[in-house]
Every structure is written in structure tokens, then in C-alpha cells.
Amino acid sequence: MRRFFERYDIIDVIMWLIAAAILIGALIGSVKTIQSGKYSAATWVDLSISGLTQGSIYALIALGYTMVYGILRMINFAHSEVFMSGSFVGYFAATWLAASGFMDANPVLGLIVVFFVAALTSVVVAVLLERIAYRPLRRAPRLVPLITAIGASLFLQYMFRGLFGSQVRSYPPMPRLEGSVTGPLGVEIEYVQILVIVAAALMMLFLYLYVQRTRAGRAIRAVSEDKDVAALMGIDVDSAIVTTFVLGAAFAGMAGVLYALIFRQITFFMGFVPGIKAFTAAVLGGIGNIPGAMLGGLVLGITESVGTILFLDGYGVPAPYQLKDGIAFVVLVLILILRPTGLLGERLARTKA
Amino acid sequence: MPAKRSSPLLTALRLGSIGGGVALLLSLMGMVEALSERDIIAGVISTGIALIVAIFMVFGFSAARAQSDSSPVTRIAVGTLTGAIGESFLIGLVIFGQNVDLRPVFPSASPELYTLLQFGRTGTQAYVTMLVFGAVVGAFGAGLALMPARYRRAIVVGLTAVTLSGLLEDLIHITLATAPGLLVLADRILARGVESGLKPIGAVVVFVLFAIVTFFWGPIRTGIDAGRKAVPPSQRHRAGLLIYGLLIVILLLLPKAFGPYLTEVSNSVMIFAVMAVGLNIVVGFAGLLDLGYVAFFAIGAYTMGVLTTTAVGAQRGQIVWGPQLTFWEALPIAVLFSITAGILLGIPVLRMRGDYLAIVTLGFGEIVRIMALSDALKPFIGGSQGMVEIGVPSLGQVNARLSSQELYYYLMLAVLFLVIFIALRLRDSRQGRRWMAMREDEDVAQAVGIRLVSTKLLAFASGAAMAGLAGAIFASKVGSVYPHSFNLLVSINVLAVVIVGGMGSVPGVVAGALVLFGLPELLREFSEFRYFVFGAVLVAMMLYRPEGLWPEAKRRQELHEADESGPDPQPEVLVTSGGAGSA
Numbered sequence: 001m002r003r004f005f006e007r008y009d010i011i012d013v014i015m016w017l018i019a020a021a022i023l024i025g026a027l028i029g030s031v032k033t034i035q036s037g038k039y040s041a042a043t044w045v046d047l048s049i050s051g052l053t054q055g056s057i058y059a060l061i062a063l064g065y066t067m068v069y070g071i072l073r074m075i076n077f078a079h080s081e082v083f084m085s086g087s088f089v090g091y092f093a094a095t096w097l098a099a100s101g102f103m104d105a106n107p108v109l110g111l112i113v114v115f116f117v118a119a120l121t122s123v124v125v126a127v128l129l130e131r132i133a134y135r136p137l138r139r140a141p142r143l144v145p146l147i148t149a150i151g152a153s154l155f156l157q158y159m160f161r162g163l164f165g166s167q168v169r170s171y172p173p174m175p176r177l178e179g180s181v182t183g184p185l186g187v188e189i190e191y192v193q194i195l196v197i198v199a200a201a202l203m204m205l206f207l208y209l210y211v212q213r214t215r216a217g218r219a220i221r222a223v224s225e226d227k228d229v230a231a232l233m234g235i236d237v238d239s240a241i242v243t244t245f246v247l248g249a250a251f252a253g254m255a256g257v258l259y260a261l262i263f264r265q266i267t268f269f270m271g272f273v274p275g276i277k278a279f280t281a282a283v284l285g286g287i288g289n290i291p292g293a294m295l296g297g298l299v300l301g302i303t304e305s306v307g308t309i310l311f312l313d314g315y316g317v318p319a320p321y322q323l324k325d326g327i328a329f330v331v332l333v334l335i336l337i338l339r340p341t342g343l344l345g346e347r348l349a350r351t352k353a
Numbered sequence: 354m355p356a357k358r359s360s361p362l363l364t365a366l367r368l369g370s371i372g373g374g375v376a377l378l379l380s381l382m383g384m385v386e387a388l389s390e391r392d393i394i395a396g397v398i399s400t401g402i403a404l405i406v407a408i409f410m411v412f413g414f415s416a417a418r419a420q421s422d423s424s425p426v427t428r429i430a431v432g433t434l435t436g437a438i439g440e441s442f443l444i445g446l447v448i449f450g451q452n453v454d455l456r457p458v459f460p461s462a463s464p465e466l467y468t469l470l471q472f473g474r475t476g477t478q479a480y481v482t483m484l485v486f487g488a489v490v491g492a493f494g495a496g497l498a499l500m501p502a503r504y505r506r507a508i509v510v511g512l513t514a515v516t517l518s519g520l521l522e523d524l525i526h527i528t529l530a531t532a533p534g535l536l537v538l539a540d541r542i543l544a545r546g547v548e549s550g551l552k553p554i555g556a557v558v559v560f561v562l563f564a565i566v567t568f569f570w571g572p573i574r575t576g577i578d579a580g581r582k583a584v585p586p587s588q589r590h591r592a593g594l595l596i597y598g599l600l601i602v603i604l605l606l607l608p609k610a611f612g613p614y615l616t617e618v619s620n621s622v623m624i625f626a627v628m629a630v631g632l633n634i635v636v637g638f639a640g641l642l643d644l645g646y647v648a649f650f651a652i653g654a655y656t657m658g659v660l661t662t663t664a665v666g667a668q669r670g671q672i673v674w675g676p677q678l679t680f681w682e683a684l685p686i687a688v689l690f691s692i693t694a695g696i697l698l699g700i701p702v703l704r705m706r707g708d709y710l711a712i713v714t715l716g717f718g719e720i721v722r723i724m725a726l727s728d729a730l731k732p733f734i735g736g737s738q739g740m741v742e743i744g745v746p747s748l749g750q751v752n753a754r755l756s757s758q759e760l761y762y763y764l765m766l767a768v769l770f771l772v773i774f775i776a777l778r779l780r781d782s783r784q785g786r787r788w789m790a791m792r793e794d795e796d797v798a799q800a801v802g803i804r805l806v807s808t809k810l811l812a813f814a815s816g817a818a819m820a821g822l823a824g825a826i827f828a829s830k831v832g833s834v835y836p837h838s839f840n841l842l843v844s845i846n847v848l849a850v851v852i853v854g855g856m857g858s859v860p861g862v863v864a865g866a867l868v869l870f871g872l873p874e875l876l877r878e879f880s881e882f883r884y885f886v887f888g889a890v891l892v893a894m895m896l897y898r899p900e901g902l903w904p905e906a907k908r909r910q911e912l913h914e915a916d917e918s919g920p921d922p923q924p925e926v927l928v929t930s931g932g933a934g935s936a
Binding site for chain 1: 700892
């Protein structure tokens with residue numbers, strides 16, 4: 001007993017108790033929900049697929065957080081606005097293409113153009129952000145770039161609001177993407193969901209290969225290991241950092257289009273919630289770790305979609321879906337208490353953060 | 354840092370393009386048009402145009418400054434060219450926008466904007482006017498760069514004074530209206546009635562007055578210092594008390610002069626000031642970046658709501674339970690609840706630093722808002738429909754003699770003084786030094802024997818207590834609580850106040866609250882852009898002045914006092930204790 005207290009702080013014990021209480025609560029809720037038999041197996045599969053779709057988008061955004069964190073050790077709070085800006089300008093491209101009839105004639109090419117425009121916008125925003133707001137502060141105390149990032153996020157949000165108005169805008173309907181296939185257990189899978197999952201998987205594969213196999217990718221990994229040593233080895237640190245921002249932003253921009261294809265509606269404020277969740281996904285997977293961000297995104301998406309009903313419905317909570325956004329934060333806190341390294345990562349929350 | 358020399362032409366092109374881009378952005382955002390509704394000098398210059406003038410002036414100035422090795426003529430030419438290039442962006446917008454309707458994409462790109470940018474003219478005449486305007490403004494900026502610093506400062510201060518007094522015309526008028534003699538003066542310089550802003554003659558008077566005072570500020574200041582030195586230290590102390598006593602009397606009389614609307618604005622400002630002082634303890638003293646600060650404000654407000662609401666029962670509303678306490682009974686409970694919440698949040702984040710702390714606290718703030726909105730807690734706190742009929746503070750006879758705004762004004766004033774007093778005492782206590790040691794370096798602080806657990810939790814608890822207090826009074830003042838009053842923007846707002854005022858500086862934070870909450874309230878057409886400006890200000894502050902606006906001046910002043918009169922008790926502390934007693 002005494003040795004136990006020598007090894008573990010009272011705070012650790014309290015935190016474990018909190019975590020255990022949440023986990024047991026979730027477990028009991030799950031058992032109750034399943035026992036109630038309100039939901040069929042098909043419902044669960046359906047929820048899982050929509051969770052997977054959501055999670056793919058979280059994963060794409062999370063890549064930007066995790067890569068920038070890996071290389072600069074800072075949370076790029078404005079990344080959610082990079083995502084939003086891609087989605088927003090992609091909207092104008094999509095509307096224009098749809099109005100001119102190009103989208104109906106060449107749906108694949110049209111979508112590629114929209115993706116490209118969105119990615120380009122996000123890249124421009126992120127590069128400007130890095131150049132103006134972050135680069136001068138690279139050696140500043142940690143709180144300083146963090147506050148800069150919050151300010152930049154606010155600035156971008158309200159810049160878009162000022163420029164394009166505060167109304168909700170809807171992406172034009174894509175007739176070719178409507179409809180669904182019937183999967184196992186009679187579950188309907190929409191084409192859009194398939195598109196999102198496949199596109200996200202392809203992009204992540206590309207990123208993984210890029211970072212692992214190319215010279216630029218090696219430079220990024222070297223700089224995130226140690227900036228000064230990398231510079232001594234003749235690596236251009238600035239360009240490696242810019243490449244990181246460009247990659248992350250391109251992914252965020254494309255995720256913005258995918259998000260809009262599912263949810264249709266976009267506003268200047270749309271980046272906030274997905275941004276926070278993507279960050280949670282990055283932490284969940286182990287921040288700084290690229291495969292971790294992908295895994296974290298998928299796990300979080302499914303937890304959110306399935307877990308909201310599974311954990312809460314058994315307690316008779318009215319309208320549990322309203323609490324969906326809260327799940328991500330609880331997961332974040334749990335992860336930081338139980339396994340700050342994330343699922344695949346090194347321990348950062350304490351040492352470097 | 355020696356800048357890379359570039360040719361004058363390139364400098365003008367680069368800075369002109371950036372300036373033009375900024376002006377283009379602000380025009381397309383609708384800022385220029387929205388602000389042009391208010392004149393700074395009636396019939397002469399509107400706020401929107403003044404904004405463009407300011408942009409090109411700054412860029413003309415920087416261009417001339419970047420060419421510091423060149424001859425004065427070249428530098429003026431560079432400034433002129435910069436302004437002209439910048440303005441050519443706006444000309445491009447006007448030409449393009451008149452041929453293609455931009456409004457489907459940019460809702461603000463209206464014909465009114467173009468008319469405004471063209472100064473009401475049309476065709477080639479307008480473009481020439483615009484180009485000349487840009488060139489002149491740029492040249493003026495360059496001229497400022499060439500001037501000796503003393504002249505430049507006088508002109509800049511004069512222009513700023515004209516701008517501010519034009520903007521705050523209403524406030525100045527109301528303040529001057531308290532005395533009949535001054536009202537005559539106000540009518541001379543202010544354009545009341547149909548037009549807003551200063552009269553042209555008034556602008557000249559204000560400009561000359563401030564420019565002259567600034568120009569001779571050096572001698573004036575020496576005179577004041579000499580005068581102060583002539584007074585013996587003991588009496589100087591008494592004089593200080595007298596000044597602060599006078600200040601308190603003015604503050605107490607202010608609602609009578611202000612009238613209901615401005616008193617109401619002051620009340621909001623004071624509520625945010627209390628929150629800012631509290632967040633300053635967490636962020637400024639202890640260095641813990643808390644982005645979920647609104648949660649404690651919400652908890653304070655909801656506790657007050659639940660405990661005092663009289664809309665209870667099946668017929669009266671959805672709220673099923675409510676003890677219907679009075680305001681004074683509920684207030685301490687609300688604060689206690691907030692403190693508990695602060696400690697509960699504090700425990701899981703004890704081990705986190707920096708960015709993790711920020712994002713987890715942000716999550717906490719969102720969880721509180723989501724819970725407040727959800728149907729799950731609706732029977733207790735009203736869900737998205739909120740709660741109404743929240744108790745008001747009763748003081749027996751006093752209630753009858755004060756209007757509701759005045760009642761809250763005095764309450765908030767007392768609370769603000771109390772909170773400032775506590776914050777200052779904490780700052781100068783051992784606890785304050787522990788916080789600051791922890792802020793500088795957690796590991797070293799721990800190594801010298803500071804218990805991080807209790808130190809952090811105390812910071813969270815004190816911050817939460819102040820936010821809870823502010824929230825409880827807010828709920829009572831508004832009379833209702835709705836979840837949407839407690840979004841992330843409140844936290845960001847308060848954070849902006851702390852950053853701009855200066856992290857760790859109590860007077861700076863109070864002044865910051867006055868500027869960042871007072872100004873947008875008074876300039877209604879500006880409030881749409883306040884978060885845009887806040888974002889820009891946060892970035893700019895971090896890039897150029899991370900210590901905030903106030904602390905440096907304060908520190909300089911403290912150092913100054915230290916070398917002339919030795920140990921002197923800190924004046925603010927004495928005065929605020931007096932304030933708390935008398936209020």
C-alpha cells in the first residue's frame with residue numbers, strides 16, 4: 001500500500017477514478033441499450049458506415065493538425081478555417097460549373113475541378129498564414145504562436161463572413177451522386193459515402209507514400225525530428241515547413257468539399273466543430289503521427305456516431321444525438337488521462353507540450 | 354535589423370500592392386461602406402474614407418521608411434507612387450464591378466460602394482480623382498516619415514484625437530451636457546442633429562489643441578514632474594488619495610450624467626471587466642491558457658437562474674424545480690458552484706501544458722454549452738428556451754430610488770472594485786509569486802518547492818469565482834438565461850481583452866475591457882466587424898507587442914517612481930481598498 005502511494009500521486013488516482021467512472025458508465029449504458037432491443041443490427045451497421053464517412057473527413061483534417069504539430073510543436077488553431085475556406089471557394093466553383101451545365105455533362109471532371117479549386121484556396125490561405133503569422137514567431141514562447149493562431153482563426157472566419165455574407169449556402173445538387181447501393185443486412189450505402197471513404201483512403205495512401213518515400217517527405221520527417229540538426233544536414237527548414245502546410249491545407253480543402261457533399265450546407269462558422277474533432281482525432285491517434293491521425297479520425301467518427309446512441313440511449317436520455325458533439329471532448333479528456341501518447345504515438349502531452 | 358535594400362520602384366510596387374489588397378479586402382467586406390454612415394468631420398470625411406486614408410498613409414509611410422537611404426525627393430516620390438498603386442486596386446474594383454455584377458459572390462460589392470469609392474463622381478473624372486487621392490495620401494504618409502519625430506508625433510496624435518472625438522461625438526456631447534457652459538462649447542465643435550461627427554471648425558480646434566500639447570509635451574512633463582517633486586512625499590501621498598477620491602466620486606455620479614443607455618453599456622463593460630480580471634489570474638498570472646472560461650460564466654448564470662427563477666411549475670414553464678431564493682442568497686451559492694466547477698475542470702488538466710490545456714478547456718466550455726442546450730437537462734434549466742424571471746437584488750428602500758440600470762451600475766462598480774482589489778492583493782502575495790514562478794517555468798518552480806497541484810487549482814478556482822460572480826449578476830441583470838449567450842466567442846472576447854490589456858496587468862485588463870467592449874457598443878455599425886478586428890489585433894499584438902499595451906508604460910512608471918522617491922506604497926492597492934469600502 002505504501003509503495004503504491006510512493007509510485008502514484010493522489011492526482012493520478014483521482015484521474016483514473018474519473019476515467020473509470022466514465023468508462024463504466026458507457027459500458028452500463030451500452031448493455032442497457034442493447035438489452036432494450038430498440039435497434040436492429042442493420043441500424044448499427046448503418047450508424048457505423050455514417051461514422052466511417054464522418055471519420056474519413058476528420059482524418060483528412062487531422063492530418064493537417066498532426067503534421068504541423070509534428071514539425072512546429074504548435075496547434076494550428078486556424079486549420080479549421082483553412083478547411084472552411086476550401087469548402088467555401090469550392091462552393092463558388094461548384095455553383096458556377098453546375099449553372100453552366102458542365103457538371104452534368106462531365107461529373108467526374110467537374111468534381112475534380114471543384115476539388116482542385118478548394119485545395120488551391122486552402123493552400124493559399126495556409127501559406128499566407130504561415131508566412132505572415134507563424135514564421136516570425138517560431139522562436140517565441142509557446143503561448144505566443146498559440147494566441148496568434150486563435151487570432152488568425154477568428155480573423156479568417158470573420159473575413160469570410162464579411163466577404164461572402166453570413167447566410168447559409170448550399171452546394172448544388174449532384175444528381176450522379178444521389179442514390180445508393182444495398183449492402184449486407186439490407187443496409188443502404190449512399191454513393192456519396194462511398195465516394196468520401198474511397199477518396200479519403202486514396203489521399204491518405206498518397207500522403208503516406210509521399211512522406212515515406214520522397215526526398216521532400218524525408219526532409220519533413222527530419223525537420224520534425226530536430227530542426228537545428230536538419231538545418232546542419234543541409235535541409236531547407238523553411239521549405240520543409242511550407243511543404244507541410246501545403247500538404248495539410250490541400251487535404252483540408254478537399255475534405256471541405258467532401259464535407260459539403262455530405263452535409264450540403266456551408267457557413268463561415270462551419271470549420272469550428274470539425275476542426276475541434278479533427279484535433280481530437282489527431283490526439284487520439286497520437287499527435288505528430290500520420291497513420292495515427294488516420295486511425296484516430298476513423299475511431300472518433302465511429303465512436304461518435306455509434307456511441308452517442310449506444311452509451312446514452314440506455315439511460316433514457318431524451319434526444320441523445322444533441323450530445324453528439326460532447327462525445328468528442330469526453331474522448332479527448334479520456335485519452336489525455338489514460339494514454340496521452342494516443343493510440344500510436346509517443347508521449348508528448350507532458351514532455352513537449 | 355537592416356532590411357534588404359530594394360529599388361525604390363520595387364518598394365512602391367510591393368507595399369502599394371499590399372496596401373491596395375488590404376483596401377480591396379476591407380471594401381469588399383463592406384467595412385468601408387458600413388463605416389461611411391458616420392462622419393468624422395461632418396460633410397467632409399466619413400469613417401469609411403478615413404479608413405482608406407489611414408491604410409494608404411501607413412503604407413506610404415512604410416515605403417518612405419524602407420527607402421531611408423534615398424534622397425528626400427525619391428522618398429516622397431516612392432510614397433506617392435505607393436498610394437497611387439494602392440488606389441489603382443480600388444479603381445480596378447470599380448471598373449470591374451460596374452461591368453460584372455459581383456454581388457452573387459461578394460454581397461457587399463454594391464453600387465453604393467462604388468459611388469463612395471469614386472467620391473460621387475463618374476467616368477474618367479472619378480478615376481483621376483481616385484488616383485490623385487491615393488497619391489496625395491501616400492505622399493502625406495511619406496512626408497510623415499521624413500519629418501523629425503517630434504513633429505510627426507504631434508500630427509499623428511492630433512489626427513487620432515480628431516478621429517476619436519468624431520467617432521465618440523455622442524459620448525462627448527452627453528458628457529459635456531452635464532454643465533450648461535460646456536454645452537455651448539459642445540455645440541460649437543460638434544455637428545449635432547442630421548449630421549454626425551465634428552464640425553470642420555471643431556476638427557481644426559481639436560487637431561491644433563492636441564498637436565500643440567503633444568509638441569510641447571516634453572517641457573510640460575518636466576514641469577509636472579518638477580511640481581510633483583516640490584511636494585513633500587507625505588503630502589504627495591495625500592494628493593494621490595485626493596485624486597483617486599475624486600475619481601471615485603466621479604464614478605459614483607456617472608450614471609446621472611450618462612442616462613440609461615450609456616449606464617447600461619457601462620454595466621456590460623463592467624461585467625466583462627470582472628471576467629477579464631478573473632481570466633487575467635488564470636492566463637496572465639499563472640500562464641494557463643483557458644479557452645473555456647465562458648463555462649464558469651455560464652455556471653454562475655445558470656446557478657443564479659435555477660435558484661431564483663419564479664417561473665417554476667407545470668403551468669409557469671418547463672422548469673420543474675426551483676427553490677426561489679432571493680438574489681443575495683443565491684449569489685454566494687453561484688460563486689461557490691463556479692469555484693467547484695473550476696476545481697473539477699482543473700483536476701484532469703493538471704498534467705497538461707500549453708496547447709493541450711487550451712483545447713481541453715475549450716472542450717469543457719463547449720460541453721457546458723451543449724448540456725445547457727440539450728433536452729436532457731431541459732426540465733431543470735430550460736434547454737434551448739432558457740430561463741426567465743430571474744431574481745433581482747433587493748436593497749429595501751434603495752430599489753425605489755434607483756432605476757434598474759443605476760442599481761446594477763452601483764452593484765457592478767462595487768463588485769469590480771472588490772475584484773480588482775483581490776486580484777492586486779493576490780498578485781503581490783506569496784501566492785501571486787508562486788503563480789508567476791510557475792508561469793515562467795513549471796519544472797523549476799516545482800524544483801524550488803512550489804506545489805503545482807494546489808497552485809494551479811487555486812488559479813482555476815479564483816478565475817472561476819470571478820467569472821461565476823459576473824455570470825450570476827449578468828443573469829439577474831438580463832432577467833433571463835439562454836444557452837446562446839455562452840458560446841466560445843465570449844471566451845475569445847475576454848481573452849482578447851487580457852492580451853490587449855497586457856497579460857498579468859490588472860489596470861491594463863480593465864482598460865482593455867473598456868476599449869474592446871465599450872467602443873463596439875458605442876459604434877454600432879462597427880460591431881459587425883468587431884471579431885474581424887479582434888482577430889487582426891490578436892495577431893498583430895503577438896507579432897509586434899506580445900506584452901500588451903499597458904504593462905510597459907506601467908513598468909516604466911514604476912521604475913521611474915522607484916528611482917526618485919524610494920520605497921513607496923503602491924497607490925492602486927490603497928485606493929482600491931478605499932473604493933471597495935466606500936462603494
